[in-house]
Amino acid sequence: MKSILKYLLFVVFNISPLVAVFPDAIGENGAVTSSSKHASQIGIDVLKNGGNAIDAAIAVGFALSVTFPNAGNLGGGGFMVIRTSSGEVRTIDFREVAPENAFRDMYLDENGDVISGMSLYTAHASGVPGTVAGFEYAHERFGTKSWNYLLRPSIQLATNGFELSFRDAMYLNASRSFFLRDKESAKIFAAQDNYSVGDLFIQKDLAKTLRRISIGGADEFYKGVTSDMIVQCMKRTGGIITKSDLANYRPIERDPITFKYRDYTFYSMPPASSGGICLAEILNQLETISFDSVGFHSTNHIQPFVESERRAYADRAEFLGDTDFTDVPISTLISKSYAEIRFSDYDQYKIIPSSDMGPGEIERYDESDETTHYSVVDKWGNAVSVTITLNGKYGNGIVVDGAGFLLNNEMDDFSIKPGHPNMYGLVGKEANAIAPYKRMLSSMTPTIVDDPEDNLFLVLGSPGGSTIITTVAQIAVNVIDFGMNIQDAVNAPRFHHQWLPDLIFFESDRFSSETLSNLSSKGYELSERKSIGEANCIQIGSSGIKFSAADSRRAACALAY
Numbered sequence: 001m002k003s004i005l006k007y008l009l010f011v012v013f014n015i016s017p018l019v020a021v022f023p024d025a026i027g028e029n030g031a032v033t034s035s036s037k038h039a040s041q042i043g044i045d046v047l048k049n050g051g052n053a054i055d056a057a058i059a060v061g062f063a064l065s066v067t068f069p070n071a072g073n074l075g076g077g078g079f080m081v082i083r084t085s086s087g088e089v090r091t092i093d094f095r096e097v098a099p100e101n102a103f104r105d106m107y108l109d110e111n112g113d114v115i116s117g118m119s120l121y122t123a124h125a126s127g128v129p130g131t132v133a134g135f136e137y138a139h140e141r142f143g144t145k146s147w148n149y150l151l152r153p154s155i156q157l158a159t160n161g162f163e164l165s166f167r168d169a170m171y172l173n174a175s176r177s178f179f180l181r182d183k184e185s186a187k188i189f190a191a192q193d194n195y196s197v198g199d200l201f202i203q204k205d206l207a208k209t210l211r212r213i214s215i216g217g218a219d220e221f222y223k224g225v226t227s228d229m230i231v232q233c234m235k236r237t238g239g240i241i242t243k244s245d246l247a248n249y250r251p252i253e254r255d256p257i258t259f260k261y262r263d264y265t266f267y268s269m270p271p272a273s274s275g276g277i278c279l280a281e282i283l284n285q286l287e288t289i290s291f292d293s294v295g296f297h298s299t300n301h302i303q304p305f306v307e308s309e310r311r312a313y314a315d316r317a318e319f320l321g322d323t324d325f326t327d328v329p330i331s332t333l334i335s336k337s338y339a340e341i342r343f344s345d346y347d348q349y350k351i352i353p354s355s356d357m358g359p360g361e362i363e364r365y366d367e368s369d370e371t372t373h374y375s376v377v378d379k380w381g382n383a384v385s386v387t388i389t390l391n392g393k394y395g396n397g398i399v400v401d402g403a404g405f406l407l408n409n410e411m412d413d414f415s416i417k418p419g420h421p422n423m424y425g426l427v428g429k430e431a432n433a434i435a436p437y438k439r440m441l442s443s444m445t446p447t448i449v450d451d452p453e454d455n456l457f458l459v460l461g462s463p464g465g466s467t468i469i470t471t472v473a474q475i476a477v478n479v480i481d482f483g484m485n486i487q488d489a490v491n492a493p494r495f496h497h498q499w500l501p502d503l504i505f506f507e508s509d510r511f512s513s514e515t516l517s518n519l520s521s522k523g524y525e526l527s528e529r530k531s532i533g534e535a536n537c538i539q540i541g542s543s544g545i546k547f548s549a550a551d552s553r554r555a556a557c558a559l560a561y
């Protein structure tokens with residue numbers, strides 16, 4: 001069967017078997033790809049047992065809280081884009097919010113200077129978690145299987161343990177000193193001096209928390225025993241999240257950011273994520289040029305790409321923030337006419353330094369390195385694109401007393417002081433200043449793409465902080481403009497520019513020295529990175545076959561059946 005599907009791959013994508021890397025998993029019915037083999041397997045099992053993509057996405061999400069605590073979470077938040085089999089697209093924003101006692105200058109000392117590390121490594125770094133409420137909302141709105149059924153496999157994994165992979169053990173060992181800062185965290189994540197491949201990792205407290213949530217739902221987490229534990233943790237660590245912060249948390253269903261790129265329709269995340277708007281800005285600018293006779297990763301590919309990225313990120317810093325608190329000129333920013341004007345000063349022979357490149361002029365203001373991404377498609381054509389995070393790897397490193405889960409350090413995604421870079425080097429201003437109950441601006445870009453005939457085509461997303469948006473943009477262009485299959489598109493080397501710092505980041509040893517020296521001679525400063533992103537994505541062929549791709553950069557797992 002697999003060889004027939006591989007043959008179809010050649011026919012559908014017209015690619016040579018000599019150059020293409022097959023997607024990791026191919027199936028007629030359903031597909032799941034995530035950062036954890038346990039989580040992907042749980043998702044596939046839900047699909048095989050008649051659950052839809054939303055059911056599977058919820059089960060995968062809870063499983064990641066057990067097997068991928070770097071970013072999978074109960075104590076963080078995220079975003080979900082859902083496309084139903086009828087083609088309707090909705091998004092769920094379960095981003096953390098600033099606690100009621102948060103205030104604009106809370107990370108500054110009496111001289112107005114940023115207190116180093118406070119927005120990242122202390123109890124003050126946590127926003128009110130959104131994940132449990134977000135999953136419950138998705139379940140009530142679109143799910144078909146019982147809530148209890150979707151949590152059961154994760155409870156079992158936490159109770160009985162799972163064998164650590166090389167990557168799991170390596171991450172735990174590398175973060176040991178980070179865990180030792182918090183006694184509750186140390187008990188769980190630094191219980192052994194050293195972890196090895198195959199060690200059984202059991203999380204009894206987390207199992208109890210998941211069991212309580214499976215019985216009492218989000219109400220339990222936000223108003224019940226778990227909420228008391230969070231407040232107790234705040235007392236122990238000096239944090240500011242209150243019972244009423246938790247009781248008042250609400251996920252928000254929003255319209256997607258919708259735009260076309262070369263006749264393909266993109267649906268992505270609106271604020272509180274900057275992902276959809278910046279993705280639209282980048283691709284709209286690129287649409288003003290053609291890649292038809294341009295070599296992949298030649299200077300003529302990379303230069304206009306990074307120039308569109310710089311302009312989008314300059315706008316991000318100026319205009320984007322939580323739309324409940326600040327007016328964001330969304331329809332202007334994602335329009336084709338704005339992209340044309342914004343890109344009109346691009347000259348391949350005359351590079352404008354970022355210091356001279358401000359945000360675009362918006363006349364009308366009156367309009368209405370650790371995260372994880374997974375994608376799911378079911379046999380009916382429902383698709384879900386989910387990105388969740390604690391922000392930094394293992395969040396702020398503080399485990400809620402007796403509850404077994406880590407808290408986020410998402411408050412750092414606010415502009416804690418105008419122009420002060422966050423942990424990803426992103427800067428911001430008033431639009432993303434801290435205020436009680438406000439959502440901090442994200443770069444998460446869960447995205448779904450329909451083909452020109454309005455059929456489901458791609459389910460995209462990635463972790464990677466500020467690089468998420470440019471990773472998604474490159475994968476889309478790799479498929480649409482350069483004709484790659486999804487696995488090749490995901491595996492292809494990545495570059496990134498975010499306006500400030502004024503650098504082109506590129507993955508080490510993966511670009512030709514000719515292209516790099518061309519870019520350098522044009523005046524660009526280049527900076528190497530070991531790797532960028534972990535995009536776990538799905539492509540749907542014209543015959544409805546699902547191609548599930550796990551990013552080769554890390555030990556992700558794609559499955560299909």
Ligand code: GLY
Nearest residue numbers: 391442443444465
């Ligand atoms: N915490 C990274 C982001 O939301 O973009």
